[in-house]
Amino acid sequence: MEMETMIGRGRDAIEMIVDVDSFQEGLIDDKEFDPELGPGAVIGTASIKGSTVTVIANDAMVMNPKFRVVYSGIIGLEEGYKMALAVYHTMEKDRQKAVGEKRAIVLIVDTPGNGPGKVEEIVGMNKSTGAYQLALAEARKEGHPIIAMVIGRAISGAFLCHGLQADRILSLSSKYQTMIHVMPLTSIARITKLDIERLEELSKENPVFAAGPEFFYKLGGVDEIINTPEEMKASIDQHINEVHELKINNQCDQLGPWGHGNLGLEREGRKARIHVIEKMESEYLEVIDQFL
Amino acid sequence: MLNWEELQESSFLESNARERAKGLVDKGSFVELLNPRDRFHSPHLPVLGEAIALDDGIVVGIGKIGIRPVFVISQEGRFIGGSLGEVSGAKMAYTIKLGLETLERIKEKYPESWEERRPTVVISFETGGVRLHEANAGLLAHAEVMDIIQDARKKIPIISLIGSKLGCFGGMGFVAAATDVIIMSEFGRLGLTGPEVIEQEMGKDEFDASNRAMVYRTTGGRHKYILGDSNYLVQDKINAFREKIQEVVHLPFDQIEQYRRIGSLQNVLQQMELINEALEINPNDAIDVWGFYGNENPETLLDLSFDQFMQKAVRREIR
Structure with a gap:
């Protein structure tokens, strides 16, 4: 039986997530993008349950003819800046709108x-991808809800720029071959000189090195695992509404990378981080007066 | 350990993280937070049978330059390649946060003159990015650092120093790019993907990772200075970096913003022009880029001394 997967199906995912026929590719309101710019990144405007959103996705089925290393959903020089531009134009468009009314940005990650x-x-x-991260962080702080939906591969630095700056991060379950990691376990095995079986055993207790969405869930790096592609739309919509609410109430520390740090503690996957923070804060308070 | 005066004349390239941290700020002013006696090491390495470092390979703390507090983050390449894990990542992120907290304290204490006391963050990079033994936590820590860098925008300047043996690569390449000012020595290297991976992707004919001189040119300080990615190029001495920091900390923010390469719509549009230029040049080597921006016989720049290079090199003009 053929395995079900959404890998390579970024465009299908857009259609599954947004309202029927609402996606306008290459358009952030009236700002039109050059169709030849960064074809590995798909950007545009759509609506989800009637609300306007900006969509940023990967197209793994095309290559960038100008840059030979850019294919299969790789984010190249042009793609990174194109994604950043989509974010800046989104912010520009809603500059006058209040928090709670600024349009969401949906990242479809593969x-x-x-x-x-x-x-x-x-x-x-x-x-290039640093620019995209800063743009997302700025938009998030300006009040745009940013939801990342991992449908396929979310690997290392590419996930760092296209996903990890979101308010909320959702992932299809690993039943759909979803991959979230820096390196596969085989590479970790080579580096640590431990065999795979031993590493798999260890990863049951400690999620920090193993590959897969469920480990990122324990670390707070994935907010929710989505069981089927059909559930993506409703879930994204729900998270957009929740994030709007939190932003209106000034509870932004529950969102984004900082919020994910807290979630990692709650789920007991990242316990060292908070000890570092608390100890640093107390040592800082002891000495700071001499620096003021 | 060398005293402060000896550190000033020391090679930045050869110095360890703690030496750099102490030498970059005023004499005797550096106070380390979470020093090795606190024993805040990685809880994940022992599980995998790996050795630990009591500072987890990163030195953080507070010093002074004049009346300004300076928050220092200094990475140690000799410990697992200066890589970022859960503990070292939290140390890095929270140090910047403490810089922001300090700005608020200073504004409260000196409502009239806070600007002349505005804190600064200095990051001395020596790293390949995420620590693979705790890769997931390291990756999440990178995201946190980027987030806090955005918090610090137009509030406290963040200055990157790159001149240590391992350079600044992987996810930390994003972090350096995202800071306000970059100071490199000619031994510094700044990039994203390591040479072996590029060779694997492109083939040895296109990119030979064993050709050290070519690899060095691609990401090295001289190239990044001509391109404008590095704002300054300095001699390989701790005091050369310190003196440049001293200049930068006094600059007003509208000027510091002009040093940035990314972080605004305007920056992105400028970088896209650079991509179009690169497509026009179609460089086989960084030297081709130097020629394009007005350096005659660009290969001769390679053999020049630091001072000669600084006199001769023509840099890309940012429009």
């Missing part, structure tokens, strides 16, 4: 990495 090429390093690939 990306195996950042462009690993020579020109990329000469020009500075780190800036």
